[in-house]
Amino acid sequence: FARLGTGAPADLARLLPAIAAYADSTRRQLDVERPALVVGYLSRLSEVVSSARNLLHGCRHPSPRAALTIVTYRPCTAVLLDLDASLDLMVARTSDALMAAAGITVTAVADREFVATGDATPVKVTVSNHGESSVRVNDVAITGGIAERMLLAVNVPVHGSLALVRSVTHLSDAHPWWMWKREENFFPYSTVGLDGVTRADVVPKSFAIDDIAVPEGMRSVTDAVVTLTVGMTTIASHIRPVVFRSADPILGVRDRPVSGVLPVTLGFERTMEWAVAGKPLKKQVRMIARSYSDRARTFALRTGPASGGVRLDSLPRAITLNPNDARELFVTLRGTPTQMRYELPLVGVAGSEQFTSGFRTAQYTYLPPLHFFRKATLYVQGVAVDIPPRLAVAYVRGAGDDIDIALKQLGVPTYSFNAEGLLRFGLDGISTLVFGPEAFRVDPNLAGMSDRFEVFMRKGGTIVMLGNPAALPLPGIVPYPLAIAAPYPDQVTTPTAPVTAIGGSRLLAWPNRITAADWKEWVGDRATSIPSVVDPRYEHVVMMHDPGEPDNRSALLAAPVGKGHFIYSSITFPQQIANGVPGAMRLFINLLSAGITPSR
Numbered sequence: 001f002a003r004l005g006t007g008a009p010a011d012l013a014r015l016l017p018a019i020a021a022y023a024d025s026t027r028r029q030l031d032v033e034r035p036a037l038v039v040g041y042l043s044r045l046s047e048v049v050s051s052a053r054n055l056l057h058g059c060r061h062p063s064p065r066a067a068l069t070i071v072t073y074r075p076c077t078a079v080l081l082d083l084d085a086s087l088d089l090m091v092a093r094t095s096d097a098l099m100a101a102a103g104i105t106v107t108a109v110a111d112r113e114f115v116a117t118g119d120a121t122p123v124k125v126t127v128s129n130h131g132e133s134s135v136r137v138n139d140v141a142i143t144g145g146i147a148e149r150m151l152l153a154v155n156v157p158v159h160g161s162l163a164l165v166r167s168v169t170h171l172s173d174a175h176p177w178w179m180w181k182r183e184e185n186f187f188p189y190s191t192v193g194l195d196g197v198t199r200a201d202v203v204p205k206s207f208a209i210d211d212i213a214v215p216e217g218m219r220s221v222t223d224a225v226v227t228l229t230v231g232m233t234t235i236a237s238h239i240r241p242v243v244f245r246s247a248d249p250i251l252g253v254r255d256r257p258v259s260g261v262l263p264v265t266l267g268f269e270r271t272m273e274w275a276v277a278g279k280p281l282k283k284q285v286r287m288i289a290r291s292y293s294d295r296a297r298t299f300a301l302r303t304g305p306a307s308g309g310v311r312l313d314s315l316p317r318a319i320t321l322n323p324n325d326a327r328e329l330f331v332t333l334r335g336t337p338t339q340m341r342y343e344l345p346l347v348g349v350a351g352s353e354q355f356t357s358g359f360r361t362a363q364y365t366y367l368p369p370l371h372f373f374r375k376a377t378l379y380v381q382g383v384a385v386d387i388p389p390r391l392a393v394a395y396v397r398g399a400g401d402d403i404d405i406a407l408k409q410l411g412v413p414t415y416s417f418n419a420e421g422l423l424r425f426g427l428d429g430i431s432t433l434v435f436g437p438e439a440f441r442v443d444p445n446l447a448g449m450s451d452r453f454e455v456f457m458r459k460g461g462t463i464v465m466l467g468n469p470a471a472l473p474l475p476g477i478v479p480y481p482l483a484i485a486a487p488y489p490d491q492v493t494t495p496t497a498p499v500t501a502i503g504g505s506r507l508l509a510w511p512n513r514i515t516a517a518d519w520k521e522w523v524g525d526r527a528t529s530i531p532s533v534v535d536p537r538y539e540h541v542v543m544m545h546d547p548g549e550p551d552n553r554s555a556l557l558a559a560p561v562g563k564g565h566f567i568y569s570s571i572t573f574p575q576q577i578a579n580g581v582p583g584a585m586r587l588f589i590n591l592l593s594a595g596i597t598p599s600r
Contacts, residue, residue: 001020004016008080026038035103043230058194059076059081060075061081064195066194108242109242110243113244123142123166126163135229138234171200174257174371177192179372190210191208192211195218196214197221197240222241223239225239259371263292263353266358267357269286271379274381278338281337284332287346288327289329291326294324296320297350299349301349310382312344313332316329340382343378357373386589387410392413393415394422394425395417395436398442419449432461432464432593433463435466435471438468447477457562467569480538490530492545494546495523500551501543511598518584520583523581525572530554531568532554556571565595
């Protein structure tokens with residue numbers, strides 16, 4: 001508090017000793033078994049802090065409790081900015097402490113997770129008083145709230161609760177701000193409200209701040225503000241985000257943030273389809289049309305013109321979706337692709353409305369759900385690749401791994417397993433066993449099958465292991481020792497880093513001859529977690545390095561084991577194949593074919 005008095009207006013500086021005194025008295029008198037004893041001190045503290053807050057105009061710094069209309073925000077000196085931010089923090093902490101001491105809780109729950117544009121949904125705001133202080137609800141305001149008559153000054157009974165319902169509409173979607181298109185590797189310039197709430201309408205300039213300046217924990221699509229009078233002191237409680245309460249048989253009750261969404265979303269099951277260049281293509285692709293609207297929606301499906309001879313057809317003339325309905329459709333993908341990327345957009349047309357996008361949700365038990373919005377577009381990547389007819393793959397999926405799907409799209413016989421499935425599956429007829437990235441960390445039970453893996457290789461099978469640092473220290477998993485430096489493993493992070501072949505490895509020559517063109521158009525890292533200690537029995541296949549760094553020869557290692565082969569790759573195949581890099585797919589097919597004898 002002493003530093004805040006330096007440079008503060010005189011009338012505000014006179015309040016700081018009182019704030020310190022009431023805060024000290026609260027700490028001395030606090031009894032956690034009887035927190036109501038400090039309600040009086042906290043009430044006076046809240047009043048003094050609010051008075052201090054009102055004596056200083058707002059600076060342009062982010063704060064969850066920033067006022068949209070009352071405060072005029074202006075540029076501030078460093079001293080005033082510090083004072084302004086500290087006052088906001090004091091207001092928030094004092095209000096939260098007063099509610100906790102008085103036994104007051106506030107929740108805001110909606111009856112759905114997604115609110116379609118133009119629709120409204122009720123939000124139930126519940127104020128519960130578990131203490132002995134008198135409580136009065138003065139006002140409830142929610143982002144996207146519809147103007148409607150509210151009962152004011154409703155007394156909440158002691159040890160009781162009061163539920164108020166407000167309708168909300170026209171909410172913004174919850175697309176992660178850091179997933180928008182880059183501009184020269186920078187986030188495009190955009191603004192957001194000082195309180196971190198993303199709004200669908202225009203935010204006043206005096207209330208806006210650069211998007212990247214708002215802390216991630218402050219960001220939300222909704223905010224419910226309940227103004228309460230506790231005893232004789234008025235405070236504001238912010239509940240964000242408004243949630244939809246769902247239940248899961250394993251995880252229990254889950255609160256999911258409420259956000260806006262288009263009335264109809266469209267999306268393909270797989271946005272990337274791999275195809276062999278020069279080979280006629282005809283296959284069914286699955287798409288899903290979903291309605292989030294409260295009324296029936298009828299629309300036609302349209303697609304762009306054929307792109308280089310590859311097209312979507314068999315589209316229905318019209319689709320009708322009932323409220324909150326979903327429809328699975330299969331459309332035909334035809335053509336003879338070349339080695340290029342084809343872009344096939346899909347659009348739903350209903351009068352003047354157009355539905356062009358959908359979203360997918362990533363859900364982890366320890367994080368809020370992330371909704372990734374993207375265009376309803378099918379990308380077809382043609383690749384000039386030769387695939388040996390005797391290639392058959394057993395694939396153990398790793399973390400974030402879809403390579404097995406891409407192999408199946410190219411017509412490679414591929415069987416996907418976890419550890420339990422692999423244990424029951426006979427490897428007869430399988431030429432190659434692949435462990436996806438971090439497969440041994442995803443499923444530790446794989447470590448118990450080392451004897452089986454060795455027998456498979458000695459009989460002539462090929463094992464390809466993609467980025468599995470957790471497997472290297474395990475006994476018997478790799479045939480010869482490998483070790484990765486800790487805590488800073490070797491890596492090549494530049495996607496255009498030069499790559500040079502070492503010797504004349506067959507892995508770079510058959511069935512596809514790998515040239516400099518195959519190392520172009522890569523995305524992200526070239527290789528990560530590269531072994532730094534390598535047994536001399538391994539063959540080094542390629543050499544690469546970041547600018548200004550020494551050559552690294554261990555990104556791709558191969559060794560014979562009996563009649564078979566073991567290959568350890570730190571090259572980022574999952575990332576490259578997911579992004580449709582043809583050279584990565586051609587090289588990966590070569591790795592899978594290491595144990596197949598070329599036919600005449």
